Amino acid sequence: MDDHDDINDLDLHGYVDDRLDPPRRRAVEAYLDQHPDKAEWVRRCRLQSEAMRALYGPVAEEPLPGRLASVFKPRRPARFPGLVRRMAPLAATLLLGCGLGWSAGEFLPRADATTPVLRESVSLAHAEAARAIVADHIAPSSELVRRPINWVEQASMVDLQVPDLSRYQFSLVGSQVTATTNRSQAAQLSYRDDRGRRLTLQIQPRIPEPDPEIVTEKRNDVRVAYWADGPLMYVIASDLPREETLAVARGLNRSIRKMPPPETEEEFGLAERVRSFFQIRG
Amino acid sequence: MRPRLIWNRFAEPGVCPFKIHWPRQMVERGQGEVMDETEWLIAREAPGLRRYARALVRDRDRADDLVQECLERALRKRHLWQRTGSIRGWLLRILYNVHINLAKRHRNAPQTTSIEDISIAQPARQFGHLQLQEMARALDELPDLQRETLLLVVLEGLSYEEAACVLDVPVGTVRSRLSRAREALQSLNLAEVRPVALRPVALRRVK
Known part of the structure; x- marks a missing residue:
């Protein structure tokens, strides 16, 4: 009669901590229906978890005391950020080499480059809402909702939670990874309130490089290609010649970021060769 | 990640063909102030660290001592964050190590907080x-x-x-x-x- 012989304590802990994938979770729920003693155990564990969060959770809502806040000292933008201190000799030479005239403006944040794109993109997305809305209401914990948020988390290394706007009468009706107007990607969450008014949220990691520079070199007789993508660093080693390595690396980079493959197969014309020549020298 | 000098494609006119890719981005804080990106990420996690520290040692001041030591250590050693995992895990690891070290030092010190003293901000519903x-x-x-x-x-x-x-x-x-x-x-x-x-x-x- 028991179809759930393989459910063990580990699954029960995973269930209590909400860490099972949906099929396994359903299996555990079916198992708990048949085993009231285990269901009682799970119920107590969950209550204890909630009590622990109720006990200490409010601490994180308190404003940071002054002595902790003063650990962080925001400052005026330095003409030469901290890097120069660490790499002083090399940086000084390089800076002399490329001239001091470009200093401040070049080193300031690039945030302003992305926000107009996102502002334009979110307004367009909001206008054509029909496409974004997938259901009357979707649970914030479902796989569908987590996917875009997971994507942002992976790209930015920042932990996020699907925002709960229920106290403003907004419920979640759509969730997707969408293309912005400059063909970069953003996570998009759509909400609707009980009066039918809509709200669209787009989130984008702040350091997007849609097409990062890929560098290749020979190391220990192996072709190595590497590139930085926001907070991530990729390195691949292969037996392929340089051009193929570059093409594969570009495809790989787009694929791992869930972007569509390159539209046209790239040709390795003169410009490309010159560019990769400089990249290797760099 | 070491900074590297790369050829900036065929640079637009008037733009330096050499561009140093800084390993750290700066985050704006308003009024023209900026904050190092890693520092910003660390500051973002501070409330969560306080929560765990309070649960570990229960005493408000001792918990904040712990967090302060952790934050200072993390800022000093921020270049050691490999960016191979979440910064939260890295910070909690530092906090835990600080806690273990302090606990060793104070092993014989009397425990001052009684359970009744635990401040419960607002009992949940x-x-x-x-x-x-x-x-x-x-x-x-x-x-x-x-x-x-x-x-x-x-x-x-x-x-x-x-x-x-x-x-x-x-x-x-x-x-x-x-x-x-x-x-x-x-x-x-x-x-x-x-x-x-x-x-x-x-x-x-x-x-």
Whole structure:
């Protein structure tokens, strides 16, 4: 009669901590229906978890005391950020080499480059809402909702939670990874309130490089290609010649970021060769 | 990541063909102030660190000492963050190590906080003040290693793998500590006063 012989304590802990994938979770729920003693155990564990969060959770809502806040000292933008201190000799030479005239403006944040794109993109997305809305209401914990948020988390290394706007009468009706107007990607969450008014949220990691520079070199007789993508660093080693390595690396980079493959197969014309020549020298 | 000088394509006219890719981005804080990106990420996690520290040592001032030491150490060593995991895990690991070191130093110092002194900011809707104190007492009676592990998973919402990384033990150890801690807490009966329906935890970290 028991179809759930393989459910063990580990699954029960995973269930209590909400860490099972949906099929396994359903299996555990079916198992708990048949085993009231285990269901009682799970119920107590969950209550204890909630009590622990109720006990200490409010601490994180308190404003940071002054002595902790003063650990962080925001400052005026330095003409030469901290890097120069660490790499002083090399940086000084390089800076002399490329001239001091470009200093401040070049080193300031690039945030302003992305926000107009996102502002334009979110307004367009909001206008054509029909496409974004997938259901009357979707649970914030479902796989569908987590996917875009997971994507942002992976790209930015920042932990996020699907925002709960229920106290403003907004419920979640759509969730997707969408293309912005400059063909970069953003996570998009759509909400609707009980009066039918809509709200669209787009989130984008702040350091997007849609097409990062890929560098290749020979190391220990192996072709190595590497590139930085926001907070991530990729390195691949292969037996392929340089051009193929570059093409594969570009495809790989787009694929791992869930972007569509390159539209046209790239040709390795003169410009490309010159560019990769400089990249290797760099 | 070492900074590298790269050829900036065929630079637009008027733009330096050489561009130094700074390993750290700056984050704007308004009024023209900027903050190092890593520093910003660390500051963002400070409230969560306070929560875990308070649960570890229970005393408000000692917990904030712990967090202050952790933050200062993290800022000093921020270049050591490999960006191979979440910064939260890295910070919790530092916090835990600071805690272990301080605990060694103060092993013989008298424990000043009694359970009754634990400040409970605002009892949550479904629990009364007494129930929360009972919870605190039960947590206090757990062996340190079990309590630290349980709180990482339950309070901080870490996966078992992340918790193992913070505590520097194998994942199996995390599971067995968790299992023993939960068995020990089974005698605690929280439901008697105000029963709460079993429901999935809605407001949790997604990861």
